[in-house]
Amino acid sequence: MAKPAPSIAETPAWKALQEHVVDIEQTHLRDLLSDQQRCEALIKEDLGLYLDLSRQRVNQTTLKLLMDLAEASQLRSKVEAMFRGERINETEDRAVLHVATRARRDQVITEGGKNVVPEVWEVLDKIKGFADKVRGGGWVGVTGKPLTNVVAVGIGGSFLGPLFVHTALSTEPRAMASSRGRELRFLANVDPIDVATALQGLDPETTLVVIISKTFTTAETMLNARTCRAWLTAQLGPESVAKHMVAVSTNLKLVEEFGIDPVNAFGFWDWVGGRFSVCSAVGVLPLTLQYGWDVMARFLAGANAMDDHFRNAPLESNLPVLMGLVSVWNISFMGLPARALLPYCQALSKLAPHIQQVSMESNGKGVDIKGKPLPFEAGEIDFGEPGTNGQHSFYQLIHQGRVIPCDFIGIVRSQQSVYLKGETVSNHDELMCNFFAQATSLELRSASVPDHLVPHKVFTGNRPSLSLLLPELNAYTVGQLLALYEHQVAVQGFVWNINSFDQWGVELGKVLASKLRTKIAEARTNSRFMAGSDGLNYSTTRMVNKYLAGKRQLVYDTPKDVFPVDLLNPEKPAADEKAAI
Numbered sequence: 001m002a003k004p005a006p007s008i009a010e011t012p013a014w015k016a017l018q019e020h021v022v023d024i025e026q027t028h029l030r031d032l033l034s035d036q037q038r039c040e041a042l043i044k045e046d047l048g049l050y051l052d053l054s055r056q057r058v059n060q061t062t063l064k065l066l067m068d069l070a071e072a073s074q075l076r077s078k079v080e081a082m083f084r085g086e087r088i089n090e091t092e093d094r095a096v097l098h099v100a101t102r103a104r105r106d107q108v109i110t111e112g113g114k115n116v117v118p119e120v121w122e123v124l125d126k127i128k129g130f131a132d133k134v135r136g137g138g139w140v141g142v143t144g145k146p147l148t149n150v151v152a153v154g155i156g157g158s159f160l161g162p163l164f165v166h167t168a169l170s171t172e173p174r175a176m177a178s179s180r181g182r183e184l185r186f187l188a189n190v191d192p193i194d195v196a197t198a199l200q201g202l203d204p205e206t207t208l209v210v211i212i213s214k215t216f217t218t219a220e221t222m223l224n225a226r227t228c229r230a231w232l233t234a235q236l237g238p239e240s241v242a243k244h245m246v247a248v249s250t251n252l253k254l255v256e257e258f259g260i261d262p263v264n265a266f267g268f269w270d271w272v273g274g275r276f277s278v279c280s281a282v283g284v285l286p287l288t289l290q291y292g293w294d295v296m297a298r299f300l301a302g303a304n305a306m307d308d309h310f311r312n313a314p315l316e317s318n319l320p321v322l323m324g325l326v327s328v329w330n331i332s333f334m335g336l337p338a339r340a341l342l343p344y345c346q347a348l349s350k351l352a353p354h355i356q357q358v359s360m361e362s363n364g365k366g367v368d369i370k371g372k373p374l375p376f377e378a379g380e381i382d383f384g385e386p387g388t389n390g391q392h393s394f395y396q397l398i399h400q401g402r403v404i405p406c407d408f409i410g411i412v413r414s415q416q417s418v419y420l421k422g423e424t425v426s427n428h429d430e431l432m433c434n435f436f437a438q439a440t441s442l443e444l445r446s447a448s449v450p451d452h453l454v455p456h457k458v459f460t461g462n463r464p465s466l467s468l469l470l471p472e473l474n475a476y477t478v479g480q481l482l483a484l485y486e487h488q489v490a491v492q493g494f495v496w497n498i499n500s501f502d503q504w505g506v507e508l509g510k511v512l513a514s515k516l517r518t519k520i521a522e523a524r525t526n527s528r529f530m531a532g533s534d535g536l537n538y539s540t541t542r543m544v545n546k547y548l549a550g551k552r553q554l555v556y557d558t559p560k561d562v563f564p565v566d567l568l569n570p571e572k573p574a575a576d577e578k579a580a581i
């Protein structure tokens, strides 16, 4: 029998990095930064982006050792295997080809021996044709009115990426011009409050509902889809579904069973992971409806340019590779498992929620790709807020509490310019002063205050960060940024030798929620409380019964402005309030 491959942690490259930590710990970041040659070696410019890694706790030796680690983990060949359509998602026996969803029309990317790019473009052409019709009034609602509002129903990867891109573009002048008079909303949470928020004030006659679900089985999305269907048909009749509902899914059979004509469905493929699906119809359909094809074509081109760079640029100057390796250094060697994503741009306010899923669902794993327990902890804890808002919230901890590597993202030319008479700098300059100041203040050590306050006002500095400058935030650079972070996460996973493309960890919660759904439905139908014998433990049973009892005491106001009353079941009271509480 073949000997199992040694864990990456057993390789000389890994061990060399472990030993190297001591050298780095002896050097303060401030001293590292005084070496101009080192700084130059850590500043990379490509594709119009400026990546400054000089504020990381690394030197040229670290970089060299990280390159050795890339070699030891066969990073290059793993990236190639991904682009070649090999089934690197072993547990689901799937290729990982989100890069094909933004391939140029003349590119060749194969899966199972077949070039998939023509299929990708077939869907893109269909989206363009459909969106042109809707936007141009050639496709109207059942009462003949143009469909100016879109509600995109989906969750997880079928929501966060499209929301990130929408938020990034909604204040960009060209995208604003092409979306005038249109509105795009999202409905993700199964919480009825989200339904109310998404539908509030919308006129069904002018609303198109897009159901987005890779599997078309996700419980939350399907209940929200049924809810939107009920909302539409109650007011416009059952025939309205044909004109007011379309779908995006890999499961066209279930789309049809739901009642949406497959002609009005936009497909994608099992080789596109949910959290990597923004560039498939998942993101491109709702965003093209909102912004038009030209804007979305630029977005796809930006992501494609980053894909080419990731595949072809030498590792030493490859932006996602460097970001990936440096983050592995921080997490696995420096013992810093968290990262703050800090865009100094309000339009990037949904970057962190999206990258949270891309990163944490991909790399939050406990076993290697062959199922062997990892001898180290993989994955990164990601969070973030735009600056300067975050400065007034959690930066205290970043400056004087825990050490959290930060990604500062700045924009050279803002989407919006305000320069008031009498002010010394523009509003955007003011924002960017904070961007420059924050990275610098994390690195410095300082204290010049009255004696008794010294301990409180000391900044130890030595806190790593990277800075990324984009020339502007437009459809093209949003595409680049998206692909940059997607590939960084892949690099981490390739080095740790885990499967970044499955997500078995989210399944258990779904199974238990389904069990609870059955129990609660029974309890409410029979107006009873749950008993200990119902198969749930004491704590859960007690809390569910508290909930059922509370339901009985509340009088609900039917949200008449959103839902017609006859659509809703009255809340069923539980009969025996005393039982089991």
Ligand SMILES: O=P(O)(O)OC[C@H]1O[C@H](O)[C@H](O)[C@@H](O)[C@@H]1O
Pocket (backbone or CB within 6 Å): 155, 156, 157, 158, 212, 213, 214, 215, 216, 217, 218, 221, 274, 275, 361, 503, 506
């Ligand atoms: O697109 P769907 O099939 O509805 O899936 C939506 C989401 O469901 C699950 O929570 C998965 O963990 C996510 O990766 C996925 O994005």
